Amino acid sequence: MINKDITSYSSIFSKDYTELRVQENRQITIGLLNGDVIRNDSSSSSGVSSRTFKDGNWGFSSNPNISDKSVQSVIKSSTDNVKFLNKRDNNRCGILLPESFANHEFDHSSKKEKNNQKYWIEYLKSLDDYIKTNHSKVTSRTLILNSLDMEKNLLTATGSTSFSMTPKSHLYIVLSAEKDGNPIEFMDVYGGLGQLDDVFNNPKNHFKAIDKQVGYLIDKANGIHPDAGKKEVVLDGDLAGILAHEAVGHTTEADLVLGGSVAGDNMNKQVSSSLISLVDFANVYQGEICPVPVYVDDEGVKSEDVTIIKDGILKSFMHNKDTSRHFETNPTGNARAYAFSDEPLIRMRNTAILPGKSKLDDMIASVEDGYYLMKTGNGQADSTSEFMFAVTMGYEIKNGKLGRAIQDTTISGVAFDMLKTVSMISDDMKWTSAGMCGKKQPMAVGMGGPAIKCQINIGGR
Amino acid sequence: MIKINAENQFNQLTENIFNDKRGDEFITLSFGGENSHFLRFSQSKIRQNGRVHDASLSISLIYDNRKCSGNIPITGDLDNDILAAKNELCRLRDEVIQLPVDPFLVIPNKVEISNNVNKGSLLSSKDTPDSIILAMEGVDIAGIWASGFIFSGNANSLGQKHWFSTETFSLDCSLITKDERMVKATFSDSKWNQNKYEKFMNDSKQKLYYMEKESIKIKPGNYRTYIASAGVKDLLDMLSWNGISEASIQRGQSALCNMKNEKSQLSPCFSLAEDFRTGLVPKFNGLGEISSETLPLIHNGILKNTLISSQTAKEYKLNSNYASAGEYIRSPYMSGGNLKEDDVLKEIDRGLYLGNLHYLNWSDNIGGRITGMTRYACFWVEDGKIVAPIENMRFDDSLYNFFGNNLESVNENVIFNPEIGTYNNRSLGGTYCPGILLSSFSLTL
Numbered sequence: 001m002i003n004k005d006i007t008s009y010s011s012i013f014s015k016d017y018t019e020l021r022v023q024e025n026r027q028i029t030i031g032l033l034n035g036d037v038i039r040n041d042s043s044s045s046s047g048v049s050s051r052t053f054k055d056g057n058w059g060f061s062s063n064p065n066i067s068d069k070s071v072q073s074v075i076k077s078s079t080d081n082v083k084f085l086n087k088r089d090n091n092r093c094g095i096l097l098p099e100s101f102a103n104h105e106f107d108h109s110s111k112k113e114k115n116n117q118k119y120w121i122e123y124l125k126s127l128d129d130y131i132k133t134n135h136s137k138v139t140s141r142t143l144i145l146n147s148l149d150m151e152k153n154l155l156t157a158t159g160s161t162s163f164s165m166t167p168k169s170h171l172y173i174v175l176s177a178e179k180d181g182n183p184i185e186f187m188d189v190y191g192g193l194g195q196l197d198d199v200f201n202n203p204k205n206h207f208k209a210i211d212k213q214v215g216y217l218i219d220k221a222n223g224i225h226p227d228a229g230k231k232e233v234v235l236d237g238d239l240a241g242i243l244a245h246e247a248v249g250h251t252t253e254a255d256l257v258l259g260g261s262v263a264g265d266n267m268n269k270q271v272s273s274s275l276i277s278l279v280d281f282a283n284v285y286q287g288e289i290c291p292v293p294v295y296v297d298d299e300g301v302k303s304e305d306v307t308i309i310k311d312g313i314l315k316s317f318m319h320n321k322d323t324s325r326h327f328e329t330n331p332t333g334n335a336r337a338y339a340f341s342d343e344p345l346i347r348m349r350n351t352a353i354l355p356g357k358s359k360l361d362d363m364i365a366s367v368e369d370g371y372y373l374m375k376t377g378n379g380q381a382d383s384t385s386e387f388m389f390a391v392t393m394g395y396e397i398k399n400g401k402l403g404r405a406i407q408d409t410t411i412s413g414v415a416f417d418m419l420k421t422v423s424m425i426s427d428d429m430k431w432t433s434a435g436m437c438g439k440k441q442p443m444a445v446g447m448g449g450p451a452i453k454c455q456i457n458i459g460g461r
Numbered sequence: 462m463i464k465i466n467a468e469n470q471f472n473q474l475t476e477n478i479f480n481d482k483r484g485d486e487f488i489t490l491s492f493g494g495e496n497s498h499f500l501r502f503s504q505s506k507i508r509q510n511g512r513v514h515d516a517s518l519s520i521s522l523i524y525d526n527r528k529c530s531g532n533i534p535i536t537g538d539l540d541n542d543i544l545a546a547k548n549e550l551c552r553l554r555d556e557v558i559q560l561p562v563d564p565f566l567v568i569p570n571k572v573e574i575s576n577n578v579n580k581g582s583l584l585s586s587k588d589t590p591d592s593i594i595l596a597m598e599g600v601d602i603a604g605i606w607a608s609g610f611i612f613s614g615n616a617n618s619l620g621q622k623h624w625f626s627t628e629t630f631s632l633d634c635s636l637i638t639k640d641e642r643m644v645k646a647t648f649s650d651s652k653w654n655q656n657k658y659e660k661f662m663n664d665s666k667q668k669l670y671y672m673e674k675e676s677i678k679i680k681p682g683n684y685r686t687y688i689a690s691a692g693v694k695d696l697l698d699m700l701s702w703n704g705i706s707e708a709s710i711q712r713g714q715s716a717l718c719n720m721k722n723e724k725s726q727l728s729p730c731f732s733l734a735e736d737f738r739t740g741l742v743p744k745f746n747g748l749g750e751i752s753s754e755t756l757p758l759i760h761n762g763i764l765k766n767t768l769i770s771s772q773t774a775k776e777y778k779l780n781s782n783y784a785s786a787g788e789y790i791r792s793p794y795m796s797g798g799n800l801k802e803d804d805v806l807k808e809i810d811r812g813l814y815l816g817n818l819h820y821l822n823w824s825d826n827i828g829g830r831i832t833g834m835t836r837y838a839c840f841w842v843e844d845g846k847i848v849a850p851i852e853n854m855r856f857d858d859s860l861y862n863f864f865g866n867n868l869e870s871v872n873e874n875v876i877f878n879p880e881i882g883t884y885n886n887r888s889l890g891g892t893y894c895p896g897i898l899l900s901s902f903s904l905t906l
Contacts, residue, residue: 036564038772040556043532045517060499060511065536081510088590089506117529118559125561140712176712182827183713258503259603260641339885341513380820384853388822388832410824410832412855412906440883457906459824459832459857 006155009071014079016054017097018157021298022066023047023340026149028196030117032124033142035132040117047340050078056092057085062341097321098331099158102302104295106164109149110195120145120196126203127210131175135214137221139183140176145169147196148444152298160300166293168192168444169199170434171206175214177221184221184407186393188213188375189434192291216374216393216405223405226396231458232370233411234363234397237430239376239389240449244278245351245437246379247387247415252308252316253334253346254323261383262416266314272419274312281305281350281446282333290350291433291446294333298344303333308351320346338441345439352448356425363424363453365400371458372397373411378435385415391458410459418456426451467494467516468578468624470539471614474518477543478550479618487523487568488550488618491747492516494535495887497609498586502634505597507590515886518546522553523568527560529553567771569748572620579740581628581651583608592655593632596662600669604634607887615749623751625743627651627889633881635837636665642672642850645691645817645837649879649891668816668838676850677841679904685812686902687805688863689838690876692818694892696831696863697733697793703826705758706788707767711777716829716860720764725861727762728868734758735768736794742890746770750783758790762865795894798871805872807845808898814840814847815902824857832857835904855906863899872896 009020024046031039048071049062059081061074086093124143131141147169154162170191176183190209191199235243250256251263258264263271272278282303283293294303299321306318319327320335323346335344364372372395379389389411396403429450436442471492482488494516501509516535521528531549535542584592586608593606608630616622631649646665648658688696700716709715710722719725735756737744744751748771757765768784785791800808816838824832835854840847859865872895880888 037561038563038565040529040560041531042529043517043519044534045532046534047515047536056508058501058509058511060509060513062512063514063536064516064534065538067536067538070536077512081512084587085507085510085590091506116559117556121560185714260637260643341515343509343511378822380822382820382834382836382853386834386853386855388820388824388855390822390824408825410822412832438884442884 006153007161009075010155010157012072012075013157014052016052016079016082018075018078019051019299020071020075020155021049021337021340022153024151025339028147030120030124030145031142032128034140035125035128037121040121045339048074049340050074051343052078052082053097054082055086055090056095057082059083059085060343095325098324100160100299100301100321100331101158102160102162102296102300104162106166106293106295108167108194109165110197112197115197123200123203127206130203130207131210131214137177137218138175138214139178142174144172145196146172149195150444154296154298154300156300158300160296162296162300164295167195168292168433169194169196171200173210173213175217177217179221184217186213186217186220187377189432192431192433193289193293219405220393220407223407224396226371226406226409226458228459229457230455232367232453233456233458234367234372234451234453236372236374236451237428237449238432239373239391240353240452241430241432241447242376242379242389243387243415244353244449245348245445245447246381247385248278248308249280249348249351250381251383251385252318253348254317254319254327255346256383257317258323258326259383262385263314263317266416269314270312271314271416272309272312273422275356275422275425276309276312276419277307277354278309279305279307279352279354280318280334280348281352285350285352285448291431292350292444294336294349297333297335298337299331299335301331301333301335303349306332306334318346318348320344336443338443342441345441347437347439347443348445350446350448352429353425353450353452355427355429355450358424358426360426360428360451363426363451364397364402366424366453367397368399370397371395371406372402381415387415388412412457412459418454421455422452424453467612467626468614470535471624473539474543474546475616475622478520478546481547481550482618485524486618489521489749490616491519492535492614493612493886495609495611497607497887498589500589500606502606503603505594505600505602507594512586520546520549520553522550522557523566524557526562526566527557528563528566529556529560565772565775567748567775569617569619569621569750573751574621575623575745575751577625577740577743579627579651582653583628583630584653593658596659600666601637602634603637604632606630606632607883611887611889613743615745615747617749621749623743623745623749627741631879631881636669638669638672642676643837644668644672647879647881649881671840671847672838672850674849676852678852679841679854681905683901683903685809686815686899687809687813687896688815688818688899689896690872690894691878692815693795693894693897694878695818695821695833696860697795697892697894699821699823699831701789703823705768705790707769707777707779708773708788710767711773714826716823716826717764717767718827719829719861721767727759727861727865729761730798730868730871731762731864732757732760732796734794735790735792737792739792739794739893742791746783746785752783756782792890793892793894795875797873797875797895800870800872800898802872802874805896805898806842806847808870809842810845811843813851813902814842829860830857831860854904856903857905858903863897863902867899867901868897869900870898
């Protein structure tokens with residue numbers, strides 16, 4: 001636990017705009033391979049950083065030591081660093097950042113008594129035993145339990161203060177079966193916001209989901225390779241979520257817009273079917289806390305929801321203070337840093353396509369010849385909105401009915417083209433926060449989506 | 462922490478922790494960190510000037526065939542750091558006795574000592590802006606400069622001890638045309654040479670000349686293609702992800718299963734080795750095991766060795782070649798061929814020159830198919846001359862084609878492509894590889 005009270009350090013800020021962040025990240029990873037413990041690690045990384053802005057330039061400094069002397073030293077160093085730049089280049093003299101003021105404390109620590117490593121290893125072993133006993137067709141079992149606590153304490157020269165303890169915990173289950181001597185693998189992920197003790201209560205709670213996962217695995221082992229080409233598909237919520245994040249979200253981060261992303265030329269233009277609305281939620285969706293809630297960002301700005309696409313029209317970008325100044329708009333509270341030694345960058349929080357009015361069953365029934373694509377392994381997208389995602393589970397759809405499962409494949413396309421083909425959206429919503437987004441730094445993010453019916457390029461063999 | 466006391470601090474930490482060791486315990490310490498200067502710039506102007514100090518200590522405790530490990534930040538305050546490390550060791554002692562036996566536990570039995578200090582000749586942070594910015598004039602350039610001291614140590618309670626430190630710099634930038642087409646450029650070394658830098662920047666600016674031309678859209682299909690060294694590096698990187706790892710092969714999840722099990726071969730022009738003679742990365746792994754200076758992986762198209770960690774060796778009853786736990790290639794070196802740089806365009810004749818590839822991913826891991834984008838300096842070539850840049854295209858092709866049947870020749874120049882990642886810490890090392898000329902390369906979208 002880091003020291004919560006850092007407000008007294010404001011007295012040693014220079015007269016320039018300064019941010020001070022004290023942060024600790026803690027991780028636990030436990031892994032089991034076919035019942036044997038293969039990983040049991042815990043780690044913590046902590047330190048202090050300071051960032052100072054003056055006349056259009058930034059100075060930054062960080063140190064793992066959180067003593068008073070070290071805090072003073074990083075504040076002085078970040079101030080000296082920006083002064084050094086300003087001596088060389090005073091062309092942007094007088095540029096000011098938008099002022100912001102926010103105070104918030106968010107502590108999602110578990111109130112329960114903390115279980116030890118032995119408990120969690122036994123927890124995984126119970127799951128492993130269940131799979132081994134009940135599913136003889138499973139030839140290999142890997143179970144990974146991972147938790148990440150991000151604890152931040154922020155103070156800015158404009159008086160913003162924020163303490164946040166944002167934990168996430170996930171259980172990754174990777175199962176294999178064999179088909180004609182070849183291994184077929186299927187991974188599913190469980191968990192979300194919270195520390196291990198809050199997210200995982202009883203191994204028995206997972207048994208039903210594991211049975212379902214094994215069912216998918218066996219279907220996949222007997223599955224076919226899909227036909228390559230442009231197909232009519234129903235993308236389930238997991239895939240719609242990653243599409244929202246990777247293929248659309250990144251293009252609307254204002255720093256990438258300044259770097260030439262395709263979204264830059266499309267503000268207030270039709271970029272998708274009018275059925276599509278896409279929002280980067282700060283912390284709450286329909287009264288429920290999001291998987292990665294951000295109340296105040298790492299520049300001390302109150303985090304607001306950003307409606308990126310409204311009824312098919314591109315409406316907003318995500319901003320930090322610097323880009324909001326450039327675009328003459330308000331900062332949106334998207335500036336986030338992963339580690340104490342990282343500078344805040346524009347990052348998404350909880351990006352989701354909003355649900356529609358259709359029922360998933362009706363969407364599948366409306367497809368004559370296509371695919372229902374359910375799970376994704378990984379993926380990435382370009383600032384052109386060109387994307388490629390791995391698909392790890394899906395079924396063919398023939399005459400409106402689910403047919404044979406398909407083996408691993410990929411989907412690709414240009415998001416702003418593909419989203420124009422969306423013709424139905426389901427009325428439900430799935431959130432996930434298992435992966436980490438990469439943009440020079442890793443970052444915990446939430447992604448959400450309903451099922452969407454669209455046309456997409458599917459890889460074959 | 463400053464560079465002169467990092468090794469001393471590691472020595473003090475190891476001495477104090479190992480003095481606390483109890484009879485049957487086996488302790489491994491891994492120490493790493495950096496002291497780096499960063500500059501972020503856009504429109505050829507520096508916009509952020511930063512300094513990062515970071516260090517951490519990982520403690521691994523083995524007791525009664527059980528193992529656990531923990532990682533703590535190292536602040537530079539020695540007394541507090543020793544206390545924190547001892548507290549972490551106590552926590553691990555409480556934990557380890559609760560754990561089940563690890564059947565794949567590896568306890569190194571060799572006692573080796575190494576000390577590899579690579580002193581660089583770096584610009585001072587004060588001199589850096591003037592030294593790098595002047596050559597950028599006249600062009601819109603955005604990117605990151607990183608420079609400084611990186612260190613890594615490993616010791617165990619048997620007396621094994623390794624130290625590696627290096628001083629390096631890297632400039633990772635994009636040169637941007639008025640209509641936002643880009644040339645990617647990376648400059649890295651351990652010794653600053655102003656003339657070399659200015660030549661690099663001038664060469665990069667020259668590439669922009671071709672990017673100013675109106676781009677052409679080519680149709681999906683198979684094209685005669687030259688992939689420059691930076692693109693080949695991206696293809697080789699994929700072999701560290703369900704590729705050359707013996708564990709991946711044993712689990713049937715590797716693109717090289719066909720080479721291992723079916724004896725498929727790549728082109729005789731293709732040779733790849735793990736080569737530590739470059740001295741860019743530590744030769745020791747997380748267990749403190751020292752790899753051999755060179756290990757041929759694929760020689761003249763034939764799979765000679767996979768990367769086998771001691772854990773994998775124990776699990777599958779093989780001999781370890783002291784690979785890292787993740788069995789990725791730490792110091793890749795692809796051999797050059799006989800294609801002269803000056804002949805590249807002439808040899809393409811009609812086809813594609815791909816300067817960089819981007820966002821690679823397996824589209825069929827077991828089948829060896831990789832997909833990704835063409836990006837930055839990629840051109841259409843006719844009659845041995847660059848005609849125009851091409852619009853970004855998606856490729857999807859198998860390594861059994863581009864490193865196999867379709868590999869026509871390999872450039873004689875083996876170029877160093879530095880790792881410029883900043884995830885958690887500044888990355889070390891890089892990939893030595895030449896460009897490759899392919900009779901056919903598949904663009905799909």
